[in-house]
Amino acid sequence: MEELSHWIDGARVAGKSGRFADVYNPAIGEVQARVPLASKDEMDDAVARAAKAQRAWGATNPQKRARVMMEAVRLINRDMDKLAEKLSSEHGKTFVDAKGDVQRGLEVIEFCIGAPHLLKGEFTDSAGPGIDMYSMRQPLGVVAGITPFNFPAMIPLWKMGPALAGGNAMILKPSERDPSVPLMLAEIFQEAGLPDGVLQVVNGDKDAVDAILDSPVIQAVGFVGSTPIAHYIYHRAAETGKRAQCFGGAKNHMIIMPDADMDQAADALVGAGYGAAGERCMAISVAVPVGEGTAEALRERLVPKIEALKVGPYTAGDDVDYGPVVTQAAKENILRLVESGVAQGAELVVDGRGFKLQGYENGFFVGPHLFDHVKPEMDIYRTEIFGPVLSMVRAASYEEAIGLAMDHEYGNGTAIFTRDGDAARDFAHRINIGMVGINVPIPVPLAYHTFGGWKKSGFGDLNQHGPDAFKFYTRTKTVTSRWPSGIKEGAAFNFKAMD
Numbered sequence: 001m002e003e004l005s006h007w008i009d010g011a012r013v014a015g016k017s018g019r020f021a022d023v024y025n026p027a028i029g030e031v032q033a034r035v036p037l038a039s040k041d042e043m044d045d046a047v048a049r050a051a052k053a054q055r056a057w058g059a060t061n062p063q064k065r066a067r068v069m070m071e072a073v074r075l076i077n078r079d080m081d082k083l084a085e086k087l088s089s090e091h092g093k094t095f096v097d098a099k100g101d102v103q104r105g106l107e108v109i110e111f112c113i114g115a116p117h118l119l120k121g122e123f124t125d126s127a128g129p130g131i132d133m134y135s136m137r138q139p140l141g142v143v144a145g146i147t148p149f150n151f152p153a154m155i156p157l158w159k160m161g162p163a164l165a166g167g168n169a170m171i172l173k174p175s176e177r178d179p180s181v182p183l184m185l186a187e188i189f190q191e192a193g194l195p196d197g198v199l200q201v202v203n204g205d206k207d208a209v210d211a212i213l214d215s216p217v218i219q220a221v222g223f224v225g226s227t228p229i230a231h232y233i234y235h236r237a238a239e240t241g242k243r244a245q246c247f248g249g250a251k252n253h254m255i256i257m258p259d260a261d262m263d264q265a266a267d268a269l270v271g272a273g274y275g276a277a278g279e280r281c282m283a284i285s286v287a288v289p290v291g292e293g294t295a296e297a298l299r300e301r302l303v304p305k306i307e308a309l310k311v312g313p314y315t316a317g318d319d320v321d322y323g324p325v326v327t328q329a330a331k332e333n334i335l336r337l338v339e340s341g342v343a344q345g346a347e348l349v350v351d352g353r354g355f356k357l358q359g360y361e362n363g364f365f366v367g368p369h370l371f372d373h374v375k376p377e378m379d380i381y382r383t384e385i386f387g388p389v390l391s392m393v394r395a396a397s398y399e400e401a402i403g404l405a406m407d408h409e410y411g412n413g414t415a416i417f418t419r420d421g422d423a424a425r426d427f428a429h430r431i432n433i434g435m436v437g438i439n440v441p442i443p444v445p446l447a448y449h450t451f452g453g454w455k456k457s458g459f460g461d462l463n464q465h466g467p468d469a470f471k472f473y474t475r476t477k478t479v480t481s482r483w484p485s486g487i488k489e490g491a492a493f494n495f496k497a498m499d
Contacts, residue, residue, distance in 0.1 A: 002033040004179060006203055007186040008046050009053075010196030016042055021176040021205065026092035026324040027313035029362035033090075035179045038204040043211035046200040047171060050142045051217050053197030054169035058139045062116040065165050069112045071192035076106050079188065083181055087152055088314035090178035092324040092364065093276045095314045098153075102181075104444070105157030108465045111447040115165035118470045131482045137474040139167030140219040140243070144212045146233065147182070148225045149175035149326050150279045150386075156182045158451075159222050160189070160199065162469035169198045173212060177326055179203050213237060220473065222464070223247065224281070226384075227410075227456050234459035245460035245472055247453060249384040250412035253286045253405040254441060255427070257398065257418035258294045264439070265417040266301035272415075272441035273390040274309055274368055277322045279330075281457075282413045282435070282442045285385060286374075287392045288401045295394045299349065299372060306350045306368050306390075312357060324364040325387060331364045334387030338369055341380035341391075346371040352388065376404065384410070398423065406432050412453030415441050434458060 004023070005012040015036020023033040038046075057065070076083070084098035093101070121135040145159030156172055163170045174182040179201075186201045202208060212218055213236040220243035223233045227248030237244035254272070256265045272284035287302075289295040312320040325331050335353060342348055352367020366387055374381050374391040381391060395401035405414050415437035416427045424438045434453040437443030445451050445466070452463030462472040 001031065004033055004035040004183065004203065006036065006038065006042070006046070007183055007199070007201035008197075009049055009200075010190050012183070015203070023090055023177065023179065024327065024364075025089055026326055026364045027315070027360055029328065029364060033180070035176050035203045037176065038202045038208045038211070040207060040211040040214075043171075043202055043204070043208050044215065046202050047142060047215050047217050049197045050169035050171060050200050053195055054139070054141055054167075057169060057195055057198045058141070058167040060167070062119050062165070062167070065167065066113050066115045068189070068193045069109050069115070069161065069165055072189050073106060073109050073113070075188045075192055076102065076109070076185075079184070083153060083184055086184065087178065087181045088323070090180055091149065091152060091326060093279075093314065094320050094323055095317065097276050097322075098314070101151050102153040105151075105154035107447040108158050109161045111465065112161040112165040115470070118467060119166065119474065121476070127480070128482075130485060131480060133478065133480050135476050135478045137166075137470070138477055139474055141168060142171065142218050143168045143220040143473060144171040144173065144218050144222070146173045146209060146212065146221065146223040146225070147175060149177040150276070150281070152178045152181045153185065155224050156185060158464050158469075160185070162465065163473045164189070164194065164199065166470055166473040168473055170200070171212065171218065172199065172201045173204055173208050174201065176203055176205060209233070213240060213242070216240070218242060220244065221246075222472070224464075230459055231456075243460075243472060245452075245458075245462055245464065247281070247412075247458050247464070248456060249410055250281045250283075250453065250457050251286060251381070251384055251408050251410040252282060252284050252413045252415075253288050253408070254284045254415040254417065255395075255398075255401045255405070256287060256289045256294055256298055257416065257420065257423060258291050259419045260294075260417040261419070262294075262297050262301055266298060266305055268415075268417065268441035269302060269390060270305045270309070274306070274322055274388045277325050277366065278388045279325060279386055280442070282444055284415065284441055285390060286381065286404075287390060288395050288404055289392065290395050290398055290401050292394065295372075295392065299392065302370060302390075303349060306370050309368050311355065311365055311367060313360060313363070322388065325366055326364065328364055330386070331366055334366050334385055334389065337380055337383060337385050337387075338389060341371050341374070341378060344375075344378045344380075346374045346378055346380060346391070376407075382409075402427060402431065406430075409456045410453070411455035412457035413437070413443055415439075415443060434463075
């Protein structure tokens with residue numbers, strides 16, 4: 001069995017705590033590796049080493065830092081298949097989906113090649129007599145990223161790229177469920193020219209998270225995961241004076257208007273609802289058809305598509321639509337929520353509870369489920385299931401449909417399918433949700449825009465990637481400058497205009 005490590009000062013380092021977590025192959029339900037769980041002392045040591053390395057890195061000019069990003073892009077493309085293979089074996093998602101995971105992270109690193117432009121300050125000539133005023137963006141120092149299991153390449157890259165390009169050192173605490181790809185990415189950045197110690201990958205559990213939050217050296221923390229933990233980290237970070245951007249759960253609604261292309265809407269729902277076994281914060285888990293006719297037409301198209309989904313291991317290649325969920329505990333939680341939906345009166349139209357895959361009976365596979373006539377008070381509507389379960393909530397009108405999405409406690413993503421430009425425009429302007437799709441089922445912004453949810457899906461003022469990321473990982477210093485030219489004045493004891 002493989003024993004994984006931490007990445008400290010540019011090398012793999014064995015854990016010292018004596019505590020480990022099992023890393024499974026979800027397709028066969030067997031342990032394939034052990035990952036060390038860092039102690040507070042190990043985390044503190046990694047942070048101290050990062051702080052020492054950051055001084056020179058922060059003083060490196062932005063163009064040289066951007067060249068490291070440029071080389072990292074080349075190397076990640078070189079190792080794309082290797083990264084995706086390892087990612088699939090630990091997470092369970094299909095090989096094609098795993099490559100997409102890496103690719104969407106890579107796009108943020110490509111954006112970070114433009115760091116010299118994004119880090120420019122502002123200048124005002126002659127703000128007063130002989131006075132110039134200018135601002136500069138400077139790194140925070142040591143920052144931390146705490147990333148989830150469902151995107152073990154993409155979200156670490158979203159955190160690492162802007163933080164490192166901005167001149168910071170980063171402590172990355174990836175999920176202990178699938179930690180190998182972040183370690184591989186650290187090796188790639190090392191090969192790309194990143195100095196030792198500037199990126200530390202420290203594996204761990206809550207002890208490691210609390211050590212990050214308690215560290216007086218770490219200046220900012222970025223987190224993606226469940227809402228309760230996002231809320232916990234955000235408040236703990238505030239107590240210790242850290243910047244924080246913490247992104248939590250989701251319950252993404254897709255509204256289907258009567259004029260929508262029903263075949264297009266059905267295809268979108270199947271891909272967005274069941275891709276990656278539903279383990280996406282941007283998955284569509286609630287379909288809201290407007291009107292009974294719309295609901296019946298949508299259901300008629302959805303059922304055969306869902307029943308035809310192919311579930312299997314990533315090794316089956318293109319013959320698989322989605323793979324297993326990440327752990328046995330995740331599988332049990334999904335099926336528990338399915339049972340609650342049945343008990344609370346929802347109609348289980350497609351029942352995946354009895355799904356078995358020959359030869360993979362111990363794998364963490366969950367068959368696809370479709371509920372209809374779901375009500376807002378039901379657990380399957382209120383809770384983020386994070387599995388291959390789609391709920392239909394029938395709305396009598398557009399106003400009722402938009403109200404469902406607006407009243408839900410989560411506000412990560414949403415979509416509307418319609419041919420009516422006025423309805424789409426009204427939806428985009430009124431909806432209190434951070435990311436909106438118009439005839440686009442998973443509205444994940446590209447790297448040069450910003451990603452983030454509202455309400456209980458996001459805590460903090462600045463979002464991930466795009467210009468917001470560079471604002472988050474740097475702080476502004478403003479300088480007012482005057483050079484003596486033989487003019488003498490008396491002392492000034494009050495503020496006055498510079499004109």
